[in-house]
Amino acid sequence: MTTIIKDKEAGATVPATDNIVWHQHSVDKAARAANKQQQPCVLWFTGLSGSGKSTVAGALENELHKAGYHTYLLDGDNVRFGLCGDLGFSDDDRKENIRRVGEVAKLMVDAGVIVLTAFISPHRQERELVRSLLGDNEFIEIHVDADLATCEQRDPKGLYKKARAGEIKNFTGIDSVYEAPIEPELYLDNGNNPVSMSVQQIITYLAQQGHIK
Template identity: 60%
Template sequence: MSDNITWHPMNITKQDRATQKQQIPCVIWFTGLSGSGKSTIANLLEQYLYHCDYHCSLLDGDNLRHGLNKDLGFSESDRIENIRRAGEVAKLLSDSGLMVISAFISPFHSERQLVRELFLNDHFIEIHVDASLSVCEQRDPKGLYVKARQGQITNFTGIDSIYEPPKNPDIYLNTDKQSPEACLEIIINVLNEKGLLVNKDKLSKNEKLAAMQTTFVDG
């Protein structure tokens, strides 16, 4: 970083923005193999929070690669930079008072730790969405595992690039056995336990869950 760059102070603080939105900003970070169900559950969570009148934003790994990270490949260094940028965006959104939902494979301990360190004084919830490789390959919603097995894609997590599962995630989900709705309910319960959900409901929890029946259709 150049010595000529200084931090410009803002008069409106993160707490001011959170108070305006009547919520507690946080980052909910989903990690897991492609096809494990990250995006499916993240999308359900966003719908739930939206219907509860929370201000939230969903960051999805594939979507960011269409814009902000379109210049990055899938080498180890590019993957680290991909997650570094995603973490910085999540930080900016959290500072604006939002509840941020992030769904990225983020396969390496080191890159996830870099993101966590951005939020040492904030609420950061790491969710490991676990599914066996065989189940992920059976789902293969984007046809990526088939291409990886055929050698059309290299450095693909789970095939020729490792995935390092979190050692102590805040939430562990096993989508081999748990439905998307069951996973969502676990997340909601933990967010409640951590005091991150305030009473903004217009519908009961059961009414909202009933409106969001789904199956694992993407990563």
């Protein structure tokens, strides 16, 4: 028999068997965040391949690390070597990929960490699913924008060339849809502005929202 339990801290409703109950530990998210002197959150970088998500996320993490903040960067390619190594690139597999990453990010936020994620994450519904896993102001959607022509010109992994040649199917922007954020917390014009400007824009936002000092 399946019952429904309530995650008291995150406010989420999840299915469970009768033999599983939520255990509330004495050291909670607030205590871990206070220990780290930061307010945890998920910085969700989304955009086309080649838009610069990983580049901006990596540069931002360098700055936060140098300032003494506790971070972790979940990169789209890296998680497919382990956590999501069994998934392909169909719509269903992409959705499952994002679901798993969202659950991992939620655990890291509970640990008091500022989490950076660099994923194309082409579907709004999946991004909103991750948002629903987190508390107020803990999900920060960042649209890293560069037009398709710019991304194809950059083509750092040679993927657009392969997609145009028909060697890669279901490639976002070519034969698979990308649903751009409608009202992201942050918009980065990464086709025209330098990475340093984007990093400073995010740091300013994090300070204004109280995630960092």
